[in-house]
Amino acid sequence: MATATVAALVTLAVPGCTAASGGPRAPDAPAAPTSGASTPAGPAAPSPQPPAAAPSPTPSYALSTAPRTIPAVREHVPARGPGWKPAAGARVVVAPGDRAALSDEGRLLAGELRMGYAESADPGPGDVHLSLGAKGSGSPESYTLEVKDGRVRITGPDEAGVFYGTRTLKQSVRAAGSAPEGTVRDGPAEPQRGLNLDIARKHFTPDWIEDRLREMADLKLNQLGLHFSDDQAFRIESDTHPEIVSTPHLTKAQVRGITALAARLHITVVPEIDSPGHLGAVLRAHPGLQLRDTQGRAVQGAVDISDPAAAKLIDELLREYLPLFPGGAWHLGADEYQALVVRDPEASFPQLATAARQRYGPTARVQDLATGWLDDRADTVRPSGKALKAWNDGFFTGGIAKAADDLQVEYWTGKEIGARPPLEYLREGRKVVNLNDEYLYYVLGEPNQFTYPTGRRIYEQWTPLVLRGTAAVPARYADQILGARLAVWCDLSGAQTQAQVAAGIRLPLAALSQKVWDARTPALPWTGFQSLADRLDPPS
Numbered sequence: 001m002a003t004a005t006v007a008a009l010v011t012l013a014v015p016g017c018t019a020a021s022g023g024p025r026a027p028d029a030p031a032a033p034t035s036g037a038s039t040p041a042g043p044a045a046p047s048p049q050p051p052a053a054a055p056s057p058t059p060s061y062a063l064s065t066a067p068r069t070i071p072a073v074r075e076h077v078p079a080r081g082p083g084w085k086p087a088a089g090a091r092v093v094v095a096p097g098d099r100a101a102l103s104d105e106g107r108l109l110a111g112e113l114r115m116g117y118a119e120s121a122d123p124g125p126g127d128v129h130l131s132l133g134a135k136g137s138g139s140p141e142s143y144t145l146e147v148k149d150g151r152v153r154i155t156g157p158d159e160a161g162v163f164y165g166t167r168t169l170k171q172s173v174r175a176a177g178s179a180p181e182g183t184v185r186d187g188p189a190e191p192q193r194g195l196n197l198d199i200a201r202k203h204f205t206p207d208w209i210e211d212r213l214r215e216m217a218d219l220k221l222n223q224l225g226l227h228f229s230d231d232q233a234f235r236i237e238s239d240t241h242p243e244i245v246s247t248p249h250l251t252k253a254q255v256r257g258i259t260a261l262a263a264r265l266h267i268t269v270v271p272e273i274d275s276p277g278h279l280g281a282v283l284r285a286h287p288g289l290q291l292r293d294t295q296g297r298a299v300q301g302a303v304d305i306s307d308p309a310a311a312k313l314i315d316e317l318l319r320e321y322l323p324l325f326p327g328g329a330w331h332l333g334a335d336e337y338q339a340l341v342v343r344d345p346e347a348s349f350p351q352l353a354t355a356a357r358q359r360y361g362p363t364a365r366v367q368d369l370a371t372g373w374l375d376d377r378a379d380t381v382r383p384s385g386k387a388l389k390a391w392n393d394g395f396f397t398g399g400i401a402k403a404a405d406d407l408q409v410e411y412w413t414g415k416e417i418g419a420r421p422p423l424e425y426l427r428e429g430r431k432v433v434n435l436n437d438e439y440l441y442y443v444l445g446e447p448n449q450f451t452y453p454t455g456r457r458i459y460e461q462w463t464p465l466v467l468r469g470t471a472a473v474p475a476r477y478a479d480q481i482l483g484a485r486l487a488v489w490c491d492l493s494g495a496q497t498q499a500q501v502a503a504g505i506r507l508p509l510a511a512l513s514q515k516v517w518d519a520r521t522p523a524l525p526w527t528g529f530q531s532l533a534d535r536l537d538p539p540s
Contacts, residue, residue: 059082060080061080061081061082061181062080063078063079063080064076064078064079064080064081064083064180064181064182065078065180066078066180066184067168067169067171067172067175067176067179067180067184068171068172068175068176068532069167069168069171069172069175069536070171070219070510070513070514070529070532070533070536071219071220071513071514071516071517071518072514072517072518072522072523072524073168073184073186074185074186074187074517074518075184075185075186076180076182076183076184076185077182077183077184077185078180078181078182079147079148079181079182079183080181081147081148081149081181081182082150082181083147083178083179083180083181084126084147084150084151084152084178084179084181085173085177085178085179086113086114086115086126086173087126089116089126090115090116090124090125090126090127090128091110091115091116091117091118091123091124091126091127091128092106092107092109092110092113092115092116092117092118092127092128092130093106093117093118093119093120093123093124093127093128093129093130094106094117094118094119094120094129094130094131095119095120095121095129095131096119096120096121098130098131098132099119101132101159102130102131102132102159102162103119104264105130105159105162105163105166106119106130108166108264109128109130109166109169109170112170113128113169113170113173115128123151123153125150125151126150126151127151127152128151128152128153128154128169129151129152129153129154130154130155130162130165130166131153131154131155131162132155132156132157132158132159132162133155133156133157134157135157136157137155137157138156138157138161138187139157139187140157140158140160140161140187140191141156141158141160141161141164141187141188141191141222141266142156142157142161142185142186142187142188143155143156143161143162143164143165143168143184143186143187144156144165144183144184144185144186145165145168145169145179145183145184145186146182146183146184147179147180147181147182147183148181148183152169152179154166154169159266160222160266161187163217163265163266164186164220164266165184165186167217167218167220168184168186170218171218171536174535174536175532175535175536188220188516188517189464189516189517189518189519190464190481190482190483190484190516190517190519191482191483192222192223192433192482192483192484192485192516193220193221193222193223193483193484193485193512193513193516193517194216194221194222194223194224194225194267194483194485194486195212195216195221195223195224195225195485195486195487195488195505195509196224196225196227196435196485196486196487196488197209197212197224197225197226197227197488198227198230198487198488198489198490199226199227199228199235199250200227200228200229200230200232200233200234200235200281200490201230201232201233201489201490201491201493202444202490202493203233203235203248203249204498205498206250206254206257206258208498208502209224209258210257210258210261211502212224212502213258213261213262213265213267214265215506215509215537216265216267216509217265217266217267218536218537219509219510219513220513220517221267221509221512221513221516222266222267222268223267223268223270223329223483223485224262224267224268224269224270225269225270225271225272225331225485225487226269226270226271226272227272227274227331228250228271228272228273229272229273229274229278229279229281229282230274230278230280230281230301231278231279231280231281231300231301232246232280232281232493233246233249233281234246234249234281234282235248235249235250236249236250236252236255236321236324237249237250237251237252237255238317238320239320240316240317240320241282241285241313241316241317243285244281244282244284244285244286246281252324255324255325256324259324259325259326259327262327263326263327268327268328268329269325269327270325270327270329270330270331270389271321271324271325271330271331272330272331272332272333273314273317273318273321273332273333274331274332274333274334274335275303275314275332275333275334275373275377276302276303276305276310276314276334276337276370276373277301277302277333277334277335277336277337277338278301278333278335278336279301279302279303279314280300280301282303282313283301283303286313288309289303289304289307289309289310289313290302290303290304291303291304291305291338291339291349291352292304293342293348293349294347294348294349294350299338299339300338301336301338302337302338302339304351304352305339305352305355305369305370305373306351306352306354306355306369311373311376314377315377315380318377318380318381319380322381322384322386327386328385328386328387329386329387329388329389330381330384330386330387330388330389331389331390331410332374332377332378332381332388332389332390332394332407333390333391333394334370334373334374334390334391334393334394334395335390335391335392335393335394335412335416336391336393336416337370337394339352339366339370340366340367340370340417340418341417341418345365345366345367346365346366349366352366352369353365353366355369356368356369356372359372360372360400360401361400363400364399364400364401365399365400367396367399367401367418368399368400368401369401370394370396371395371396371399371401371402371403372401374390374394374403374404374407375401375403375404378404378406378407382406387406387408388404388406388407388408389407389408389409389410389433390403390407390408390409390410391410391412392409392410392411392412392413392419392420392422392425392432393412393413393416393417393418393419395407395409395420395425395430396418397420397424405429405430407430408430408431408432408433408482409425409430409431409432409433410432410433410435411425411432411433411434411435411436411467411468412435412436412437412441412487413437413468414468414469415437421468422467422468422473423473423477426473426477426480429480430480431480431481431482432467432480432481432482433481433482433483433484433485434464434466434467434481434483434484434485435484435485435487436462436466436467436468436469436484437450437487438466438468438469438470439453439457439458439461439462439466440453440458440462440484440485440486440487440508440512441453441487441489442486442487442488442489442501442504442505442508443489443491444488444489444490444491444492444493444495444496444501445491445492445494445495445496446495447491447492448491452504453486453508454507454508455506455507455508455509455510455511455526455529455530455533456507456511456526456530458508458511458512458515459511459514459515459522459526459529460526462515463515463519464478464481464483464484464515464516464519465477465478465481465519467481478519483516484512484515484516485512486505486508486509486512488501488505499540502540503539503540506533506537506539507530507533510529510533510537511529514529
């Protein structure tokens with residue numbers, strides 16, 4: 001009896017089990033009549049009536065798994081259901097009240113998924129509904145994506161968050177053909193995530209730059225640095241100083257097109273006019289501003305910061321370009337000023353030493369004058385409200401002058417003279433952005449012992465805490481590290497074509513996106529991540 005009872009219970013339980021395949025379970029087939037059965041004697045029995053049709057069983061689905069995206073979503077609450085895929089007649093819908101904020105996001109997604117677009121307060125079956133949540137309903141750039149009842153709802157506290165929700169939906173459909181049932185709650189670990197591009201030493205076309213912006217947007221990266229002035233060339237049209245502009249270059253109209261696309265994709269373009277070094281292109285047109293030592297020898301790329309005319313020229317350029325770049329950040333450069341790499345700057349450049357003492361007192365040194373130059377340029381840009389950045393080797397210790405507290409340190413190296421270990425900047429309370437030249441420097445031609453970074457190395461070994469070399473700073477400083485950028489430098493500009501650069505940075509950029517979105521150890525092994533990256537963005 002005990003055995004029979006257990007068998008009966010197991011049989012009763014089977015129809016309610018979830019189908020292993022995740023699809024609906026088929027109803028049990030009716031039993032077939034037994035062949036050769038006898039018929040009772042007597043009058044012919046009436047023809048049997050067909051049995052009533054059994055009700056269709058309610059489909060049962062496996063518990064969903066997280067969508068496959070790069071970067072991976074940080075939280076997915078699974079559910080049972082068919083998920084969602086684009087269907088005929090389905091639309092991307094934005095409520096009329098959110099039209100001004102979200103119409104760009106809605107139209108872009110509709111085009112990508114080949115769906116209709118509508119502004120309506122009444123989403124229908126199969127629709128994707130985009131909406132802004134109340135202010136403070138989540139952290140900046142976060143979003144919630146819910147797939148339920150055959151619909152998708154994406155909400156966020158700001159436009160960027162909703163946009164990133166649409167990137168998750170797009171990638172999920174591209175990877176698997178559908179979005180899984182359940183709820184995604186997601187947002188970035190770091191506020192600054194991006195790519196730095198040297199367009200001074202190598203000209204990149206507007207179309208190429210815009211293609212990188214679209215690639216970055218799908219990876220939820222939000223910052224493009226443009227280093228457009230260096231010793232080799234000055235690459236953006238100028239009205240105040242056309243004599244310094246190189247050929248080829250970007251016109252201002254082309255730059256406006258780039259920044260307009262970036263804004264629609266929630267990417268800030270961060271321009272950089274590096275000074276007081278890396279100004280060779282400017283100095284070719286203004287040789288009188290060239291820094292010279294006591295022997296009269298010109299110092300490569302360096303302006304004479306004791307000459308007020310040098311400051312006047314650079315400030316004119318800064319003021320000219322401020323309105324061209326409406327984003328919220330500006331890079332002042334400040335690295336590798338060659339007056340400070342000699343054994344005795346004060347003896348080699350007495351004019352700089354004299355100017356330093358006149359400004360800061362009898363014990364001041366050339367490094368104080370360089371710090372004053374940086375602070376003065378910051379004062380020129382600061383009224384714009386933009387966040388201010390400078391390379392870490394432009395910050396000096398032990399001097400009289402001190403770099404302004406609001407300058408973000410863009411940490412790239414500990415090898416340059418004057419550069420200090422990352423902890424020194426962090427202990428001062430400074431905000432730091434990670435451009436570690438060990439992992440994140442893509443230097444064309446691989447000069448000076450640089451090697452091209454690999455996505456695998458970034459994915460498996462690097463985190464935003466690894467600011468210099470391969471060692472991480474203590475986790476207690478994590479909040480001071482604002483994020484990271486992969487940097488393309490074109491020291492040997494002919495070493496690669498534009499297409500080769502794009503192919504070379506594809507996987508490193510994807511790996512970076514994962515680690516700045518979520519610094520935890522990724523769930524996928526590298527091979528799985530690379531396979532997913534190839535599916536989402538096939539190599540050309």
